[in-house]
Amino acid sequence: MKNLFTRKGYTLITLITLASAFLFNSCRNPAYNIDVLFDAAVIKYKATLIVSDAKGATLPTLNLTISGADAASIYDFSGTKAIYAPGGIITLGVNPNAEPTTSKSIKFNVIVKANGYEDINIPMEIVNGQVSQLQEVTLLKSTDNTAASTVVLSTVALNASGTTTAAATIATAANANVATTTSVTIASGTQFKNAAGTVLTGAALGVQLISFDAGDPASLSLFPGGKLSSSNVIMPGSTTPTDAFFIPAASTSIKMTVGNQQVKSFTTPITVTTQLDPAYTMASTGAPVKVGDQLPIYSYQVETGQFTYESTATVFSSGGKLAVNISTSHLTIFVAGEVFATATCSDTKVSYSASWLSTGTRPMDIEISTNSGKIIAKSLVLLSDKLNDLFSGLPGIPLHYKVIDASGETLSTGDLANPCAGNSIIITLTPPSAALENITLQLNIVCPNKGIILVPNFDLYYKPAGAPATAYNILGTASSGLIKTTLLKRGTSYDFKAVWGSQVKIIPNRAITDLDMSTVVGEGLDLGKNPAANNALLIEACKSLN
Secondary structure (H helix, E strand, O other): OOEOOOOOOOOEEEEOOOHHHHHOOOOOOOOOOEEEEOOOOOOOOEEEEEEEEOOOOOOOOOEEEEEOOOHHHEEEOOOEOOOOOHHHEEEEEEOHHHOOOOOOOEEEEEEEEOOOEOOEEEEEEEOOOOOEEEEEEEEOEOOOOEOOEEEEEEEEEEOOOOEEOOOEEEEOOOOOOOOOOEEEEEOOOOEEEOOOOOEOOOOEEEEEEEEEOOOOHHHHHHOHHHOOEEEEEEOOOOOOOEEEEEEEEEEEEEEEEEOOEEOOEEEEEEEEEEEOOOOOEOOOOOOEOOOOOEEEEEEEEOOOOEEEEEEEEEOEEEOOEEEEEEEEEEOOEEEEEEEEEOOOOEOEEEEEEOHHHOOOEEEEEEEEEEOOOOEEEEEEEEEOOOOEEEEOOOOOOOEEEEEEEOOOOEEEEEEEOOOOEOOEEEEEOOOOOOOOOOEEEEEEEEEOOOEEEOOOOEEEEEEEOOOOHHHOEEEEEEEOOEEEEOOOOOOOEEEEEEEEOOEEEEEEEEEOOOOEOOEEEEOOOOOOOOHHHHHHHHHHHHHOOO
C-alpha cells in the first residue's frame, strides 16, 4: 500500500496499539500492529467527514472514491492513498507538497456509496489557512421514509417491446413529517433507454421516487452534495460550470430500471409534478411564492456532481397547494427554486472570541438563515478561542447567523448584511449557563536516551458510558498528544473512540477523575495497569527510532 510518509525525512514508528490506548492505560493484543506517523505535524491541512444514516441506523461498509481536480493530493490522514471510513469517519489530509496557497485552493470530491443507500458526491474545498474542517454527511436508505423525505417504489407493466400500454402515474404520499408530494406521469407508448441510448426490454419498469421536504432543515444534508452551495453549476445560457447557491422550494429524485439496467432517457417526455414548500419566500424579493411566479428548474447528476439549468416553471395551485410541472426526457434529481450566482463573491472572514474556553475546544453548530427564517446552511465547527474561519459560498443577500453550543444553547447571533463582500467579523460567544470544566487529556512517551516523543494526531470521539454506538460525538483532535475540552465532567464515565487510518480503538467506561488526565509513559515512569505489557510496547516503539 502506498504511503505518503515513507520517503526520506520522515520517521515511522510502530506502536502496537493506538495512542489513545496509552492515554487511558489500556492496550490491545501485541500482535495487533498499526503504523503511525512519528512526525505528528507533517499533515497540516485536514478535513473530517462524519457519515451517518438519516435515521440513526448502523451503516454498512462504505465504498469511497476521491475524484476532482486535486484528487492526487488527497490522502487518508494516516498517510496512505487508501481512504478509510471506520465507523463512518473519514479523515483526509493534503499532501504537504501540495498545500493550498492564497491564490489556489484545493478542490476534490468524495463519492460515498453503501449497499442499499443513495450515492452521494460531496464537493470539498480547502483554502489557505483553513487547516481543519468538519462536515457531517447523511446517507439516505433507498427504501426509508425520514423526517424530511418520503419514498415510493412501484412497477409499471411493459409489453414485449418494452413499451407502456397505458398511461401511469406514480406518486409519493404525504405523511405527518412531509406534507408535500411529488408525482410522475408516464404516457402510453413510452419506451425506456439506457446510458448508451439502447431501448430496454423487460416485463416491467421499476420506479423509485423520493420527495424531499424543502422546508425542513433536516433536508439540508439530503440535498445533492450535502449542502446548498456548489462550484459545479451550469447556469442559463452557459456551458461552463460556475459557483452558485440554491434556495430550493422543492427537490425530488427519480430512478427507473428495466431488468437490472438503469433507465437514463425515454422516447416520450415524462411529467413531474412537485409541490412546493408552503412557507417558501422568494429571497430576492422577500415576498412569499405565489401562483404565476417563475422558478428555475435544475437537474443534478450524482456521478459528475454537476447541476444543469433545464427550464423555468410557472407556479400553479394543485389541490390547494402550490406546485410546478417539470417535463423531462431524462432521469436525474430535480431542484426547483431560486439560484444565486456566487462566482464573484468573496467569503466572509470570521474570528471567534471565547476566552472562557481557555486553550480548549468545543464543537458547535453554525446556522445561517434568510430574513424569512429559512435555514440555508448548517455546519459543525470545532471552536476554540481566537479561531479564524470562513463563511464561504453564501449568496449576496441579507442573512443571519446563529452559534449553537453542544448543550443546545444559543451562544451568539448576528446579521450578515452582505456575505459576498469579503467582510471580516468577530463573533463573541457567551459561555453556556452550565458550569464548565476544562479537562486536559495528554500523552507523552519517554524513550531511553531519546527523551519525550510525541504520538500522532488523531481524532477522539466520546459518548456516555453504555450509550449506543450511534451516540458518539466528536470530542476533538489530539494534537501532539494533547486535547483540552470542556465537554467532559469529573465524576462521569465515558466510552471513548480513537480513529487512526483504518483502525478504531474503543476505550469503554473510563471515568474522568481529575481536571488533568495527562500521563507520561516511559521506563521507570507510570506504565498503567499492565506495566509489563506496556513496557514491552514502549521498548519496541523506541527501538524503531533512528
